Amino acid sequence: MSDVLTRFLSQKLAEVKEKGLYSPIDVLDGANGPLISIDGKEKINLASNNYLGFATHPAVIQAANDATTIYGAGAGAVRTINGTLAIHEELEQRLARFKWTEAAIAFQSGFNCNMGAISAVMTKNDAILSDELNHASIIDGCRLSRAEIIRVKHSDMADLAQKAKQAVESGRYDKIMYITDGVFSMDGDVANLPEIVEIAEKYQLIVYVDDAHGSGVMGQGAGTVKHFGLQASVDFQMGTLSKAIGVVGGYVAGSRQLISWLKSQSRPFLFSTSLTPGAAGAVIKAIDLMETDPGIVTALWDNAAYFKEKLIAAGYDIGVSETPITPVILGDEKLTQTFAAKLIAEGVYVKPIVFPTVPLGAGRVRNMPTAVHTKQMLDEAVSIYKKVGRDMGII
Known part of the structure; x- marks a missing residue:
């Protein structure tokens, strides 16, 4: 390996x-x-985004196996050559109904989705107003578009209105987009x-809403936009298929015209092989389960409320969370690492969340109670937290 690269890596790894x-x-x-089991030791898992337990649900696993048997292990090509299988069409139709929109497009990941969808619509002649706590994939998607990025203070409507007014009155831009997470993944607050x-x-x-942590959680599962009844007013509903849905992939739901444009211009869609048939089949089954059994989403919220109440009673700061995302905020990065x-x-598996995922001095341990945790598991976790x-000497 290059000596220059070796010196760079050694120095930077030592620093972090x-x-x-x-x-x-x-x-x-x-x-x-x-x-979960790590090195043969069982732990209560509070680090996963598997909100509804679908990643290990027998019916979802069976659907993945069935689709693989019918269509193969992989799609074999990009969507625009001959990698669009019947199950991909079925998936996108199902996603559109799930999100209450005219159409949808499926991507290989949520990150790919934001990289491809934003840059397919926004250009160097445009501006993007972006919440300052937006996910890294949004930030990278905005950069790739070459649009001017205007940071908006987190969930500050006065700041958004002022910057939108300034951008419009400047006359410099062909189009202006506002982009926000629906549910913010580090604090659990809602846009x-x-x-x-x-x-x-x-x-x-x-209006572009990244609902990665809202889909399957908010709006009886249909997401944050549906929670507020604003399907007709939001242009892009983006989400992942890897969190509450329990599989892998991402999607944008919106008008037929928007989806037609993305299918002709979005580079990850055009130049990456399609989602595996097994993933597509598993997602369809997960959505079916969610919609036919509302108790699954209810169980998630019940467990989250139960766990939060006990952490607060123990003396922990969980911030402003309005969703199952439950941070325990400590501040100092080294303290956070040691605590985790x-x-x-x-016996409680969590991960420390530190800079650059959150700002310096905002270190926390993030907990993700799910629909499939038992109250006994959560009680044991709280006992260990205490x-x-x-x-x-934290509490």
């Missing part, structure tokens, strides 16, 4: 480790369920979509 910003990658012995839509209508903004390591050693917190 010294600052407490380096997280080792753990390997699971089996499936990613409410309980103020009613006011966002009101401002967007006043200033003729395109002790929780893991005691022990570690007292041992470290």
